[in-house]
Amino acid sequence: MKIYEKGKMTGSRRLSEGIYELCIKTNIADKSKPGQFVMVYPKGKDTLLPRPISICEAGNGELRLVYRVVGKGTHEFSTYKTGEEVMLLGPVGNGFPLEEAKGHAVLMGGGIGVPPILQLSKELRSESVTAVMGYRTGDMFLKEDFEKYVKTEIATEDGSFGVRGNVLDVLREKNLPCDVIFACGPMPMLRAIKKYAQEKGIKAYISLEERMACGVGACLGCVCRTTKKDAHSHVNNARVCTEGPVFEAGEVDI
Ligand SMILES: Cc1cc2nc3c(=O)[nH]c(=O)nc-3n(C[C@H](O)[C@H](O)[C@H](O)COP(=O)(O)OP(=O)(O)OC[C@H]3O[C@@H](n4cnc5c(N)ncnc54)[C@H](O)[C@@H]3O)c2cc1C
Numbered sequence: 001m002k003i004y005e006k007g008k009m010t011g012s013r014r015l016s017e018g019i020y021e022l023c024i025k026t027n028i029a030d031k032s033k034p035g036q037f038v039m040v041y042p043k044g045k046d047t048l049l050p051r052p053i054s055i056c057e058a059g060n061g062e063l064r065l066v067y068r069v070v071g072k073g074t075h076e077f078s079t080y081k082t083g084e085e086v087m088l089l090g091p092v093g094n095g096f097p098l099e100e101a102k103g104h105a106v107l108m109g110g111g112i113g114v115p116p117i118l119q120l121s122k123e124l125r126s127e128s129v130t131a132v133m134g135y136r137t138g139d140m141f142l143k144e145d146f147e148k149y150v151k152t153e154i155a156t157e158d159g160s161f162g163v164r165g166n167v168l169d170v171l172r173e174k175n176l177p178c179d180v181i182f183a184c185g186p187m188p189m190l191r192a193i194k195k196y197a198q199e200k201g202i203k204a205y206i207s208l209e210e211r212m213a214c215g216v217g218a219c220l221g222c223v224c225r226t227t228k229k230d231a232h233s234h235v236n237n238a239r240v241c242t243e244g245p246v247f248e249a250g251e252v253d254i
């Protein structure tokens, strides 16, 4: 059941260059699971649509959202102050299938795909879980948060911290055991993970990012191509906001 309500800001701060967090008191927090997201409604008159932002952490009636400022909506979010009210709809989407975390699970986040992997790390916390985070440079965010819960490895594109390269380079260079992958990040990273998982014969659950308008399955603004036909519509489509954002990599044509 989705909740549409005003949440109350309990904190906000800058985490690194262009990356900010919002902490919000809301009933959505205790109803959500890792990989789900909320639609956040900007207040400006020229920003009509809500913005989808993943749940980075949730618990004790509070949501933590971590986002990159890219346009008008996210810029407005970065001006919010403690005590301010913010309209939310959520939790939205299916979330990661936690029951599939069998054997050695590797949780991968790239760029602004890092935040949703934090709540996943908290909930899957165990010796057999490793988080692998990819950043452009050593100006990282949430690294210390991951280290509280799981073994954490880092890749940076410029090689200024951890392994030079991407999240899959870490897997190969460190020879990490891997029976299943959960990932969120840019499309090239997800495509590479899909290929890697197919080659190794393992499952990968990937969280897709599509432009969204309604967030409730009504506008079809967020469809992605699937490998199988939908039983109702008989087309190779799925709505990322309702059937996703998390898909088993083999199910989607990316
Ligand atoms: C399921 C999901 C989870 C996401 N989680 C996060 C997150 O945790 N942190 C984060 O920083 N970003 C996340 N994004 C991307 C985020 O929604 C966009 O960066 C944001 O909507 C941009 O809004 P804007 O007004 O600042 O930019 P503008 O470019 O001005 O936005 C114009 C319109 O395009 C839409 N839009 C623009 N870029 C995207 C995008 N990449 N994905 C979807 N819609 C977009 C906006 O919602 C808005 O309706 C997520 C996107 C999806 C689909």
Ligand code: FES
Pocket: 211, 212, 213, 214, 215, 216, 217, 218, 219, 220, 221, 222, 223, 239, 240, 241, 242
């Ligand atoms: S955003 Fe409208 S159907 Fe997904």
